Amino acid sequence: MSGDWRIPLVLLAVCVLAAAVAYGAPHVLSDYFVRIILLIALNSILVLSLSLSNGFTGVFSLGHVGFIGAGAYVSGILSIPVQQKMALLPHLPSFLHWFSLPFLPATVVAGLFTAILAVIVGYPLMRLSGYFVSVATMGFLIIVNVVLINASDFTRGARTFTGVPLETTLPWVFAWLGVTLFVLARLVYSPFGRSMKAVRDDTIAASAVGIGVLRARLIAFVIGAFFSGVGGSLYAHYLGSFSPNTFYFAMMINLIAMLVLGGMESLTGALVGVVCVSILSELLRSVERGFTFAGITVPALFGASQIVLGFVFILIMIFRPKGIMGDRELTFGLAARSARARKRREEQNA
Amino acid sequence: MAGEATTLQVEAATSPLILRTRGLTKAFRGLVALKDHAIELREREIMGVIGPNGSGKSTFFNLITGFSKPNAGQIEFRGRSIIGLRTERIVSLGIARTFQGSRLFPSLTVEDNVLAAAQLRHPVGPLDSVLRTARYRTRVDKAEAIAERLLDLMGLTAQAGRLASQLPYGDQRRLEIARALATEPALLLLDEPAAGLDSNETTALVELIRKIRDLFGVTVVVVEHDMDLIMAVCERIQVLATGEVICVGTPEQVRNDPRVREAYLGHA
Ligand SMILES: Nc1ncnc2c1ncn2[C@@H]1O[C@H](COP(=O)(O)OP(=O)(O)OP(=O)(O)O)[C@@H](O)[C@H]1O
Ligand SMILES: [Mg+2]
Secondary structure (H helix, E strand, C coil), X not given: CCCCCHHHHHHHHHHHHHHHHHHHHHHHCCHHHHHHHHHHHHHHHHHHHHHHHHXXXXXXXXXXXXXXXXXXXXXXXXXXXXXXXXXXXXXXXXHHHCCCCCHHXXXXXXXXXXXXXXXXXXXXXXXXXXXXXXXXXXXXXXXXXXHHHHCHHHHCCCCCECCCCCCCCHHXXXXXXXXXXHHHHHHHCCHXXXXXXXXXXXXXXXXXXXXXXXXXHHHHHHHHHHHHHXXXXXXXXXXXXXXXXXXXXXXHHHHHHHHHHHCCCCHHHHHHHHHHHHHHHHHHHHHHCCEEECCEEECCCCCHHHHHHHHHHHHHHHHCCCCCCCCCCXXXXXXXXXXXXXXXXXXXXX | CHHHHHHHHHHHHHCCEEEEEEEEEEEECCEEEEEEEEEEEXXXXXXXXXXXXXXXXXXXXXXXXXXXXXXXXXXXXXXXECCCCCHHHHHHHCEEECCCCCCCCCCCEHHHHHHHHHCCCCCCCHHHHHHCCHHHHHHHHHHHHHHHHHHHHCXXXXXXXXXXXXXXXXXXXXXXXXXXXXXXXXXXXXXXXXXXXXXXXXXXXXXXXXXXXXXXXXXXXXXXCCHHHHHHHCCEEEEEECCEEEEEECHHHHHCCHHHHHHHHHHC
16 A cells, blocks of 8 residues: 555654643643543543444444453552552552552553453353343443452452552553554454454354454454553553542443544544543533623533533434444545545546 | 257266255244255356245255254265354355345445455454554455456446445345355355346346356356246256255256146245
8 A cells, every 4th residue: 555645744743743732731731721631532542442342343332441440450459559559458469569560561461451351251242232232241341340349359349449650641641542543543444444344234244255253343342442451541540549430330421422422433533522522521511610701690500511411412413323423534635545446536537 | 058058067967066965954943944955066057046935045045154053964065064164164165145135234335345255365364454564465455456356347346435335236236246256155155136136137147147157167056036047047956845845957847847837836
């Protein structure tokens, strides 16, 4: 694929811009805005990790938050400083007391842990289709929550898990978002991605052309779970302290809403969904505190933001049922067509 | 024309067996859809399977391709039993099919529909895809070359970039055949390929099926209600009625067989 010569330039420009924002924003913007940028990037990783199974493979999982939670706790347990571990988690198996991992390895281990978990969970569950797999994966989320609450030697149970070093900075999140986008883009737009979409469209036709339905689903599920685990680790190191219910239904609904609104058959759609929902809910949140504009005072209307957000969701689903982006990617005219498609078009024009 | 058919027949009778079923039986909760079925297919022959609605033709295809498991009987493909194998495995051994009423990947383009099948013989795993290895490039190129050739053969090149779901019905049927061929089969099973086609398209389909056999050397089994197509293209025909084989022979023999008339009239 000779491709478009502008693409490397644009990618370079995007990287430079991202680096500038990552390192410059904290000096220029208030903490509030830095936090919003960071959460948008972090949620993008999570929503992208969801899109692989839910959007591209047609396995609508409601369980990914279980992987996020597992990743957060695994990374947290691994990275609490050794001096504090004894005090915070006295009943931890002793080999875990002896060491603590830096941020990067702890994050990678969290991702690998959730990937292995996804193999075990996915092997039976990926045989299911439609809402059966949704309900079953939701069952997995509930099990993870119960395990986190009851494995108190590891997790402090329902009490707050604390002591995780606050290391999730903009550069880290942007770097992981870059890795996630890179890996997913190459997967989705490859023969393997084509198999995933074939499985999504019609499992019977897919097996009739030799595609292993279970294999394709399992791989999508496991790779998604890896990035969910990574995102969970980033979350843990962003919050510092959290509890099992941090990673439960509220987060699941939030992520699913972002995914579905943005368009779950598109990677940039997932990003658009995260950005739109995040910005909209922040705007509405500041409006609902009440404000005065041109002499008119609007009183505080707490809860109004949720109602408006709910209406926006309903409207988008009515007018764009496949999400804002549907299955198209935002490419700004770049790489919109493969080299082959361009050639074909030129031949037709000639 | 008649002479040509006879020579092919003689040739076919001497060429090796590709598929053999014996005692093949399938029941759905008491309803026997296929009973004690037996067939012998030779390399490069074009065989028709006909019968009234519900006589077990699609069931026969579903059993061979592993979509459903027989209650009894044997299926041998090139001398080895394929009973119990998963569909993907059977396809990779060399059996491809189309579906009654067509089953494309609607959200994929025409070209991607064929590529999804062509990549069976030129596989790239997820790791190759992420790393874009040298192997990735060569295999993708090979699959693309196959897809290009098949789309050309089917006259679908101009439609390559359109969504499969946006194609006119006749084109969809040809696309499904192209997709099946992209798996590089030795045995091609076509389930009612002429359904919904007009008479011009049906005539073209007769030529196309012959051309496919000659170009790719495949054995073709055609299940069809359109008797003109069956009589024109098939060298041998098997007739099913309520799950049982009632007659096998040349188009001429089948046309004149009283049991066949009875089966059709009895159900009419
Ligand atoms: N999955 C199934 N469950 C229950 N019954 C089935 C199933 N598949 C087929 N049958 C029944 O088995 C019988 C044979 O069906 P089959 O589809 O093989 O017929 P056919 O010869 O292909 O008919 P047609 O010409 O209408 O396509 C029918 O009575 C049908 O209702
Ligand atoms: Mg049928």
